Amino acid sequence: MIPSDFLKSLFDAALEAADPFKAVPPYLPEKPKGRAVVVGAGKASARMAQAVEAQWGPCEGLVIVPHGASLPCEGIEIVEARHPVPDEAGVNAARKILALLEELGPEDLALCLISGGGSSLMSAPANGLTLQDKQLLNKLLLESGAAIDEMNVLRKHLSAIKGGRLAVAAAPAQILTLAISDVPGDSPSIIASGPTVPDSSTVADALSIIERFSIDLPDHILDVLKGPDGETPNADHPAFTKAQTHIIAAPQASLEAAAAVAKRAGVTPIILGDAIEGEAREAGKVMAGIATQINRHGQPARGPAVLISGGETTVTVRAKPGKGGRCSEFLLGFALAAWDNRAISALACDTDGRDGSEHNAGAIWTTQTHAKATRDAAYTALANHDAYSFFEGIDGLVQTGPTHTNVNDFRAIFVETTDEN
The missing domain is CATH 3.40.1480.10 (MOFRL domain)
Structure with missing residues (x-):
């Protein structure tokens, strides 16, 4: 040998077991009669989108992938953006995703394809922050030694899309999330910073992580974190009453x-x-x-x-x-x-x-x-x-x-x- x-x-063998083209179909329902919009972000999202269209035919939607990870789809738009530090392409695409979902009604479906890397790729700064602020945040987090779940607590509370806020944008539509896990424990709230699931972390948790890892954030970023929109939606938010999430591949x-x-x-x-x-x-x-x-x-x-x-x-x-x-x-x-x-x-x-x-x-x-x-x-x-x-x-x-x-x-x-x- x-x-x-x-x-x-x-x-x-490990890669084959995590192939999205095999993992997606068992979790797809029949294509709904109402409007179905496919959105997502992450390193696996283009392959996931291809798997959806192989079952449903051409679809409306947009997913964001790292540069060099694009794959052709019939209807779903594939946008390349920077990872692990976000860029303007990712911000613009994230805003377009929010706009698409905000159009949906109660008979429609938002199909969200989420995988690792989505947190940086689908970046929409919270009100009061800029792309440059998000880039600085990511740089400091990557250098801090914090674990991925700790990094994502901060990302969620300084975002307009993470930590369940994407689900809020899609309500009152049905929300089906298919996720490929890249995190210890496979928690949907950690994968890509959990854009479609409730968030149990708090601003106090975020501040504790900043102190523990001596992350030197500028005062204006701290002000946004501590501001009125700092807290993320928790499990009691009505946006989650029509939301389902499935982990379709895991370590x-x-x-x-x-x-x-x-x-x-x-x-x-x-x-x-x-x-x-x-x-x-x-x-x-x-x-x-x-x-x-x-x-x-x-x-x-x-x-x-x-x-x-x-x-x-x-x-x-x-x-x-x-x-x-x-x-x-x-x-x-x-x-x-x-x-x-x-x-x-x-x-x-x-x-x-x-x-x-x-x-x-x-x-x-x-x-x-x-x-x-x-x-x-x-x-x-x-x-x-x-x-x-x-x-x-x-x-x-x-x-x-x-x-x-x-x-x-x-x-x-x-x-x-x-x-x-």
Whole structure:
């Protein structure tokens, strides 16, 4: 067995399990007799829109995707916008979505296609804020070390569309949301900052996060947050009486699909969890320790094994950053911790096909890449948040292009053991 081929086959299986074209149809009702408007945002939304039109035929609507992730649809307009920092294209498209939904009546349907990345792509600043304010907010959040659910609390309370406000715009129409989860726990209120579901967070929660992570927001943004429109609609709002939400693809299903491939190959799969969070480099160290335990002692698996996990780690920027993202930084932390063990290989990739600042899905660590690496270069890259350059230099990058789905990070660690272990 070639470890690199095996690890990539697991990643392929994870992606296939999250293919929107397969995931959407089971949740689609018959096309309604009234007006049906399809809207959405996220890295998977164009593929989701294609799946809808494959069932319903040409539809009215608009979805927003990252640059380079567009796919052709017959009726639904696809708009490309910037991610993870919002741009004017995303703001204009978000306003157009709000205008479309505000036209709907009680016999109409708003079909909302939501996936990871939608929070930045579908950006409508709250009254009193500008696009530049939202860009600054996103930059500060990405550098803060806050988890995705904490980031989204702030995004919701400073938005005209997130945190259930899209549902308010669509009322009194029926609202059906199909969501692909990219967040730990699969909470619809966190995916793309929950534009069509009630929000249980408060302004007080947002202020607590600002204080905890020392996020230096300008006074005028704080004034809007504390203002009369700062609170988001909760479960008692009448807009949600005709709203339904379905999670149609999620990280756990992708992990299980990868585990099935491993089993067929005679490798014991161990799913560590679909909601692993924390500092990327530290998570890498921990998983290297688990892999070493299996390799040395054959516990908790005898024979070859693969550790499979998902979730979303974070990178707290401690220096002027180089190139890379949380998957490559996780793998670099892992590689340094497992440096002297040639029986352990690993892959860490983002299922959307893009890890952080560059256009790679992630990276892979095997005996072949190890042979081209030096420990000094690895330490330097980790200190500078420059994992992309490190793996580029040892032919360790994994390139997929846009996958048109997103169920968060995928990590697989292959442990070769002797029969005696």
